[in-house]
Amino acid sequence: MSKTKEKISALIITYNEMGYIQKCIDSVSFADEIIVVDSFSTDGTYEYLSAHPKVKVIQHPFTNFTLQKSYTLKQASHDWVLFVDADEVVSDALKDEILATINNNTDCVAYWFYRKFMFQNEPLNFSGWQTDKNYRLFRKSKVSFSDKKIVHETLNVNGKSGILKEKLTHYCYKNYEDYKAKMLSYGRLKAKEDFYRESPYNVLYMIFKPAWKFFNHYILRLGILDEKKGLTxxxxxxxxxxxxxxxxxxxxxxxxxxxxxVMP
Structure with missing residues (x-):
């Protein structure tokens, strides 16, 4: 008797991702369903997704990344989930590894992916991201997103984890203003995390932590070898x-x- 093929849901969240989302959708077209949750894009992303024959798109207001991804996870029909960002692309080699992994009686319930970062169409080899990895493939029934983070969300995994060999390609940098806006937005969300955790503001942190991050990533983690891309x-x-x-x-x-x- 032949083994039943495991089904997989590809999940993506979007907001104004034209220029990236097309490559992402094409790269996950091997999935049994593609579900995109869009937070009311204004650049044509929603219209593109609505017209795509392989995509189910849902509009849902964005509060933070954890809540948006938790909502998206609930929409998946299948237990195996591939959760990618709109600016990430699954290579053919990674696709083959994903399908082989989920159909090979694996005892892991979640898998880390290493990522290859792209500055426009050129690779970033250093700049602090050499060892970056994230959970991207997992069983829906065995995970949940931690409510302790609202940006750079954390996955709680009930079971064994593994690491895939092939890298996920991440087109992190579209242009200067786009990346700057993204970093400022992440910074504001992290501030909300700190505030809710009652982590107090410290002027020394504001002075030294940004300086340390730049020194750490540009010098210690060899961003200087990425030349102008690394500096930016x-x-x-x-x-x-x-x-x-x-x-x-x-x-x-x-x-x-x-x-x-409000004091009396």
């Missing part, structure tokens, strides 16, 4: 850290003002 990425990543502490300061001041206004 390391600077903008450090800017995201600076925005984190600027926003945390604002949140604490706003909270103090609200406290005094």
């Amino acid at each position: 990425i390391c600077y903008l990543n450090a800017l995201g850290d600076l925005e984190r502490y600027r926003e945390l300061k604002k949140l604490e001041k706003k909270n103090e003002l609200t406290y005094y206004l």
Whole structure:
């Protein structure tokens, strides 16, 4: 008797991803279903997805990454889930490894993927991301997204994890303004995490942590070898850290003002 082929759901969240989403959808077309949750894009992303014959697209308001991905995970019909970002592409070699893995009686319930970062169409080989890895393939029934993070979300896994050999290609850098906006947005979300965890603003953190991030990624983790690309990425990543502490300061001041206004 032949073994039943495992089915897989490909999941993606989007907001204004034209220019990237087409490659991403094409690369996961081997999945048994493709579900995209879009947070009301204004650049044609939703219209493109709505017209795509292989895609089921749902619009859902964005609060934070954890809530959006948790909502998206619930939409999957199949237990095996491939969760990719809209600017990520699955190579043919990685596709083959994914299908072989889930159909090989694996005892792992989740898999880490290493990523190959692309600066526009050129690879970033250093700049702090040499060892970057994320959960991208897992059983829906064995995982949940931690509610302790709202950006760079964490997956709680009930079972054994593995690592795939082939890398996921991540087109992280579209242009300067796009990446800058992304880093500032991440910084503000991290500030909210700190605020909710009652982690207080510290002026020394605001001064030294962005400087340390730049030094660590550009010098210690060899961003300098990525030349101008590395300088740009390391600077903008450090800017995201600076925005984190600027926003945390604002949140604490706003909270103090609200406290005094409501005091009897």
